[in-house]
Amino acid sequence: EDQVTQSPEALRLQEGESSSLNCSYTVSGLRGLFWYRQDPGKGPEFLFTLYSAGEEKEKERLKATLTKKESFLHITAPKPEDSATYLCAVRIHGSGNTGKLIFGQGTTLQVKP
């Protein structure tokens, strides 16, 4: 069964304390891995797409990396405004369409000043 698991479920950091969020996946064939940020009561905001092992993407304090089994979202010197839930999702081969993503349960990040 195709599955996406994120860890930890919750993470508390002090402002400036760098860390990483993990997304591990077991799927029949990966067609893309996506990272989203979601604020409470809001829809997910697109951050990155990764397609192949070794690929990296950066945006401000965030950097996403991809291996054959997992992806990491590295947060460098976080600020309180980085507090949110970060969602990982995959698109798999044979899904028959491009609109179906399989999401993990998310990691809720809290950055304290």
Added chain:
Amino acid sequence: DAGVTQSPTHLIKTRGQHVTLRCSPISGHKSVSWYQQVLGQGPQFIFQYYEKEERGRGNFPDRFSARQFPNYSSELNVNALLLGDSALYLCASSPGTGELFFGEGSRLTVL
């Protein structure tokens, strides 16, 4: 630029009622997908429509249905509401390059 817009933002229904949720995609996007997000979980795929045709369906009962209109806007309909249908319903549009762009969602509470 206008993003994905959804309406209503919040609504309260009672068990057994029917609900219709609406979505307007980003201009130029022809694909619309619907997701259900229960509190504390990641979104779950319900439907995808492209050029008014259903292109995918998730593991949801037949009480859930959707359609897409010629202007690419979409409706999600849920009949015979159950308490367990309480969730944030998300609409996402795609330009066909793979990324999905989500709206703010419709928060449904079933009493």
